[in-house]
Amino acid sequence: MTAKxxxxxxxxxxxxxxxxxxxxxxxxxxxxxxxxxxxxxRGSQRNYYTAGVIxxxxxxxxxxxxxxxxxxxxxxxxxxxxxxxxxPISWNDALDVVAEQFTRKxxxxxxxxxxxxxxxxxxxxxxxxxxxxLRHAMKYSRWFSTICVALSDGGWIAGTGAxxxxxxxxxxxxxxxxxxxxxxxxxxxxxxxxxxMAAKKxxxxxxxVDPYRxxxxxxxxxxxxxxxxxxxxxxxxxxxxxxxxxxxxxxxLRRYTDAPDELAAHVAQRPPQWAEAITGVPxxxxxxxxxxxxxxxxxxxxxxxxxxRSRNGAVNMHAVSCLPAVSxxxxxxxxxxxxxxxxLYPLNRNLIEGxxxxxxxxxxxxxxxxxxxxxxxxxxxxxxxxxxxxxVQNTNPAVVCPELHKVHQGLLREDLxxxxxxxxxxxxxxxxDIVLPATMFLEHDDFYTASGHTxxxxxxxxxxxxxxxxxxxxxxxxxxxxxxxEHPGFEMSAWQIMDETLKRSGMWDAxxxxxxxxxxxxxxxxxxxxxxxxxxxxxxxxxxxxxxGMGERGSQMPVLPDHFNVIDQATTEQPYRLVxxxxxxxxxxxxxxxxxxxxRERRPTALIHPQDCVALGLSDGDRVVLGNARGEIVAxxxxxxxxxxxxxxxxxxxxxxxxxxGVGVNSLTSAEPGFPNGGAVFxxxxxWLRKMQA
Ligand SMILES: Nc1nc2c(c(=O)[nH]1)N[C@H]1C(S)=C(S)[C@@H](COP(=O)(O)OP(=O)(O)OC[C@H]3O[C@@H](n4cnc5c(=O)[nH]c(N)nc54)[C@H](O)[C@@H]3O)O[C@H]1N2
Ligand SMILES: Nc1nc2c(c(=O)[nH]1)N[C@H]1C(S)=C(S)[C@@H](COP(=O)(O)OP(=O)(O)OC[C@H]3O[C@@H](n4cnc5c(=O)[nH]c(N)nc54)[C@H](O)[C@@H]3O)O[C@H]1N2
Ligand code: SF4
Ligand SMILES: [Mo]
Numbered sequence: 001m002t003a004k005x006x007x008x009x010x011x012x013x014x015x016x017x018x019x020x021x022x023x024x025x026x027x028x029x030x031x032x033x034x035x036x037x038x039x040x041x042r043g044s045q046r047n048y049y050t051a052g053v054i055x056x057x058x059x060x061x062x063x064x065x066x067x068x069x070x071x072x073x074x075x076x077x078x079x080x081x082x083x084x085x086x087x088p089i090s091w092n093d094a095l096d097v098v099a100e101q102f103t104r105k106x107x108x109x110x111x112x113x114x115x116x117x118x119x120x121x122x123x124x125x126x127x128x129x130x131x132x133x134l135r136h137a138m139k140y141s142r143w144f145s146t147i148c149v150a151l152s153d154g155g156w157i158a159g160t161g162a163x164x165x166x167x168x169x170x171x172x173x174x175x176x177x178x179x180x181x182x183x184x185x186x187x188x189x190x191x192x193x194x195x196x197m198a199a200k201k202x203x204x205x206x207x208x209v210d211p212y213r214x215x216x217x218x219x220x221x222x223x224x225x226x227x228x229x230x231x232x233x234x235x236x237x238x239x240x241x242x243x244x245x246x247x248x249x250x251x252x253l254r255r256y257t258d259a260p261d262e263l264a265a266h267v268a269q270r271p272p273q274w275a276e277a278i279t280g281v282p283x284x285x286x287x288x289x290x291x292x293x294x295x296x297x298x299x300x301x302x303x304x305x306x307x308x309r310s311r312n313g314a315v316n317m318h319a320v321s322c323l324p325a326v327s328x329x330x331x332x333x334x335x336x337x338x339x340x341x342x343x344l345y346p347l348n349r350n351l352i353e354g355x356x357x358x359x360x361x362x363x364x365x366x367x368x369x370x371x372x373x374x375x376x377x378x379x380x381x382x383x384x385x386x387x388x389x390x391x392v393q394n395t396n397p398a399v400v401c402p403e404l405h406k407v408h409q410g411l412l413r414e415d416l417x418x419x420x421x422x423x424x425x426x427x428x429x430x431x432x433d434i435v436l437p438a439t440m441f442l443e444h445d446d447f448y449t450a451s452g453h454t455x456x457x458x459x460x461x462x463x464x465x466x467x468x469x470x471x472x473x474x475x476x477x478x479x480x481x482x483x484x485x486e487h488p489g490f491e492m493s494a495w496q497i498m499d500e501t502l503k504r505s506g507m508w509d510a511x512x513x514x515x516x517x518x519x520x521x522x523x524x525x526x527x528x529x530x531x532x533x534x535x536x537x538x539x540x541x542x543x544x545x546x547x548x549g550m551g552e553r554g555s556q557m558p559v560l561p562d563h564f565n566v567i568d569q570a571t572t573e574q575p576y577r578l579v580x581x582x583x584x585x586x587x588x589x590x591x592x593x594x595x596x597x598x599x600r601e602r603r604p605t606a607l608i609h610p611q612d613c614v615a616l617g618l619s620d621g622d623r624v625v626l627g628n629a630r631g632e633i634v635a636x637x638x639x640x641x642x643x644x645x646x647x648x649x650x651x652x653x654x655x656x657x658x659x660x661x662g663v664g665v666n667s668l669t670s671a672e673p674g675f676p677n678g679g680a681v682f683x684x685x686x687x688w689l690r691k692m693q694a
Contacts, residue, residue, distance in 0.1 A: 183304020374410020
């Protein structure tokens with residue numbers, strides 16, 4: 001395809017897919033100026049969900065691909081650990097060093113001492129998850145992924161049994177009420193807004209549930225602002241009103257749910273006044289919200305991740321997912337709910353991840369507990385040896401992990417060998433012994449599931465990588481060769497793995513997928529709306545989840561939806577509750593290097609209720625200390641109403657260096673696992689505030 005550039009010349013445009021850790025997984029059109037250079041990136045019309053719209057950060061992706069600070073050659077540390085002093089080294093030598101170190105450490109401590117560590121810098125399945133093939137083939141420590149979706153997945157699946165729901169575009173066309181619960185899609189997934197605004201244009205109402213007045217909340221007819229970590233109470237009180245005022249659909253409840261009478265009796269004890277005391281939301285507002293929901297013909301709830309990032313997050317997610325089961329909204333076109341669609345794709349992942357090689361006797365380590373693990377806390381090590389060797393791909397834990405002081409202390413350990421494969425000299429890479437330069441998505445092949453929509457997409461490399469950048473798949477296969485790991489996936493190209501995986505999964509082959517612009521895995525109406533039953537053996541939605549079956553601490557959890565009071569409550573010493581929400585033009589720690597994003601976000605800013613500002617003697621722009629027993633950081637204060645007094649918001653996972661003192665917001669957050677089975681609790685933190693004297 002060609003398009004006209006600003007200067008009137010014809011420019012070739014090539015299809016691609018956004019790889020970032022964002023549920024939108026946008027279909028892209030990329031201007032290819034020559035074999036090494038891109039121009040503008042636009043949203044494609046070929047995907048119904050993208051519908052031509054993408055976020056501003058990716059539209060100016062040329063700033064990132066052609067950034068002068070990209071890593072372009074392998075490097076070896078020459079200064080002290082963490083000094084950032086490196087010298088160039090050849091790929092061969094670099095890979096030899098890594099393999100030698102992994103082998104030596106495994107000889108000393110057993111294979112569990114090596115811990116390949118990754119996340120979703122790219123969501124491409126081959127480049128992201130191939131590291132697990134190496135892990136399993138070598139019996140390295142297993143991976144317990146908890147930093148993002150453990151609590152939200154658990155909470156959603158507890159009731160419905162499957163990670164899927166009603167498509168947002170259907171809601172855009174047919175819902176008469178849209179609730180955006182615990183998310184800020186204006187910042188984090190702009191396409192939700194495309195479809196929510198389409199509904200609004202038709203006259204649908206929009207409700208946003210968020211502790212502060214986000215850009216999304218500003219678009220709402222009703223903004224409900226609970227205290228962080230109290231959504232369970234809010235949802236329970238709404239159910240109270242639904243039952244009390246005749247909005248419960250008893251025919252539906254009897255047919256499709258497990259314990260409707262018990263639920264009705266339980267929530268009868270929990271009126272809006274009860275929830276007001278917990279959430280801080282006036283009872284009258286809860287009643288108004290519940291009536292809006294109950295009176296709507298086709299109410300739709302878009303559940304986001306934000307309200308699950310608390311110790312009780314799974315209970316809160318489950319409580320919200322009960323609402324359409326009480327109202328029977330699932331039965332109606334445009335009605336129901338969505339948290340994510342990744343349960344739709346029938347992929348056989350063995351070739352990518354080597355799942356057939358998994359040895360369950362190998363110890364598993366919790367991603368979010370990197371700090372406690374690296375400083376050697378026995379419970380975090382799960383009965384195994386210390387971690388003394390790591391390969392990091394696709395993540396920046398020296399910034400994004402909780403209990404950062406421990407993470408940094410651990411990364412400085414002399415007996416830890418660290419290899420980081422990265423696109424930039426991130427603050428994690430600066431701790432490394434070996435740094436390897438990585439390709440970006442436009443420089444390699446991969447394929448993508450989507451969570452916000454239903455289309456599985458294949459993407460081809462668009463341009464040549466700069467310098468000596470190599471894809472993740474290359475690093476994994478080269479290490480496998482040197483370490484003696486065996487699996488057919490190590491012998492294939494990324495494209496061959498994609499093609500063979502699709503064939504094994506009964507899907508279109510890779511080329512066909514590419515040519516047709518993606519394969520839609522949407523289910524027919526009946527199934528998408530769970531009208532053939534929920535994904536449990538008895539086909540019933542569970543008001544009473546099997547929490548004990550889902551995790552060790554499940555037996556401590558409430559049997560029916562409730563306020564589960566295990567959050568990090570405000571105290572006299574730490575009287576404020578901190579939410580560390582996503583910034584609009586960063587994506588986690590990514591884009592903190594692009595000029596456009598830094599200009600917009602400016603500097604770390606604490607949004608504080610005007611009353612609290614007065615009490616603390618703070619004016620806009622003053623430096624304010626945010627602290628707790630784990631650490632202290634300094635940010636600039638900004639008064640903002642629309643949130644409850646006592647709630648503080650700091651947007652963005654800024655680099656540590658953006659803060660005075662050189663350590664970032666995650667020095668305040670806790671690595672304590674959420675219930676029942678782990679999950680990071682980034683928005684569940686009590687702190688003190690103190691005005692910094694000039
Ligand atoms: N621009 C941008 N886009 C992103 C990201 C980013 O950092 N920046 N991150 C990406 C990633 S990895 C993910 S997982 C998604 C996440 O995107 P979302 O699913 O939108 O979820 P969160 O970012 O965790 O949460 C966002 C909102 O949750 C609110 N929140 C926090 N605690 C509570 C609570 O207790 N109750 C309620 N009701 N709301 C609460 C916060 O105030 C915030 O506005 O976005 C992705 N997209
Ligand atoms: N305070 C606070 N902390 C949080 C959160 C929060 O809301 N508040 N959110 C949490 C959440 S939800 C998440 S998901 C995590 C995410 O945290 P991270 O996993 O660190 O997130 P990203 O910034 O998306 O990606 C990390 C890195 O991957 C690199 N990368 C991208 N593509 C490739 C590739 O193809 N190869 C290689 N080798 N590298 C690549 C990028 O350069 C980037 O440095 O952060 C968590 N941390
Ligand atoms: S909205 Fe999300 S998926 Fe779409 S371009 Fe932006 S980061 Fe990528
Ligand atoms: Mo995430």
